[in-house]
């Protein structure tokens with residue numbers, strides 16, 4: 001071995017463009033931003049969201065769920081990073097959500113078929129409990145994702161996986177930048193051919209159900225970290241920025257035409273079960289175009305965006321509230337699974353769902369994305 005060899009090159013994918021970039025000519029961003037790269041090839045990224053519906057982290061059942069998941073994750077091929085969060089879910093129930101990340105779909109497949117978690121998940125008793133469970137499986141080819149971080153020193157989400165680095169970027173500071181950062185957007189406009197509609201209501205209580213997600217379903221995890229912020233910046237976050245964020249999320253939840261199918265306001269938990277000053281929004285959109293259009297045009301995101309920029313101007317390099325997101329434009333076909341969940345959970349209201357079997361019908365085509373009340 002050559003002792004002087006430097007680190008392996010950063011992995012990235014790019015295509016000769018057929019579709020022009022959105023970046024203005026000679027664009028120079030006003031504020032520094034960072035994206036995630038790895039020092040080994042990561043052709044596919046996997047993130048599974050494991051939910052317990054009906055018990056938050058303050059509840060003994062939530063606590064037990066987390067300790068079991070943590071044990072199962074420590075078995076061979078478990079995730080390389082995970083986080084514990086809690087929320088009031090889209091049905092109004094307390095929930096515990098564990099987010100797990102793999103950078104190898106083979107390791108993920110080995111774990112999710114061969115671990116003790118699988119035995120527990122398959123147990124016929126599971127859907128008969130007085131709580132519900134979900135697993136939303138995001139399997140995303142590298143060229144369909146992008147990330148952005150306001151600070152290169154705080155690691156969260158995918159950025160906790162090994163061999164990753166946060167590197168400075170210049171594809172930021174204009175609307176359309178997120179799309180430009182998704183490698184596949186150079187050759188594919190990422191339109192969603194299927195708009196989820198509302199199938200007739202079916203019984204979900206006591207059932208083991210799955211939906212096949214439609215092509216180009218877009219899932220964003222947008223994070224906010226102020227756990228270590230100085231009191232002045234923490235107060236500004238809690239009294240000003242968070243209020244604007246909540247307004248934006250209220251709007252998305254109440255406006256089916258926005259293309260937002262559902263969202264969860266997750267709060268990260270410490271190992272001892274106390275909430276951290278760290279949150280993230282898991283937002284599921286019909287298409288990237290719908291998400292972009294809210295971000296670029298709607299007053300609620302513009303208010304958030306302007307506040308973030310004003311604070312960066314005020315504090316400069318001392319800005320210590322970290323914001324970031326990871327975005328996946330998923331190829332269709334993977335399953336979001338729901339066991340004994342309420343009717344309005346996750347993708348259940350939007351697509352035909354059947355008892356789980358190897359063959360699933362393709363999602364049907366409809367015109368609306370509204371959540372039935």
Ligand code: HEM
Nearest residue numbers: 172173174175176177178222245281283295304305308323
């Ligand atoms: C406190 C929370 C948030 C802050 C401070 C924030 C701030 C920002 C900023 C400053 C940018 C531009 C970054 C750049 O290119 O330099 C941005 C982009 C974006 N934000 Fe937010 N945001 C927040 C929450 C959210 C949420 C919850 C969503 C979605 C549900 C969202 C969706 C987006 C999208 C899609 C973009 C990319 C737009 C594009 O490049 O076309 N943001 N945000």
